[in-house]
Amino acid sequence: GAPTQTISQAFQSAAARNSLSVLLPNPTPVVRNGGGYIQTLTAANGSGATYVIAESDASSVAWVINGALYAAYLSNGGFSGPLGFPASDGSPGGTQSFTSGAALAGSPVKLIPVPIAAKWLALGAETGSLGTPASDATTFASLSGISGDTQSFTGGAIYGIISGSSAGQAFSLTGLILARYIALSGPAGLLGVPVSDVFTSGTALRQNFETGYIDLQPGASAAV
8 A cells, every 4th residue: 555665665674673473464554644654553463462654754764653652652642643753663661752853651651752852862761871751741930931841760850941042952960969959949949940961070060050050079968
């Protein structure tokens, strides 16, 4: 059912890349859906599990989505929804990226919005220092009127800025610096939103915010 041989080959490559074992002949053709093409396949092991191969009009690569990631994807609008088409296969740890820049990850699966997803993926996603998502993202507004989203992970948090001059940026906070920031009411407090990641200043670890900074000295039991 693929409209071109190139798209047909992309679908076959996706199935081979993911070592899919499916019932053949497959009764469901490639069909148009949203901004691309999809095909639904059924696992050959009798489990009834389905795999969906999808290729966006903007991509020459088709990707596989299935299981809990597919269920979460459908609940967030699917192929015609705000996530867009898959932009990767699911990772062994259960992370999948989408053309919108958002991602789905974790167990249970959680939506990681833009721009938090880009920062989290750059830090190694579920295998990185922040680990897997521990909560859904929530919105915030600082005293200066900057808005954004924040999301907690097993190893820290990311604050994504969606308004103001820093819109599109995201910053990670961990450990005692994060604990101090939360104790000071986070973005709604006097420090406002983060404007840097943590860096070394002299012997201390420092993170900058709109109106000040938090330092963590070596061996200290609290950041200041």
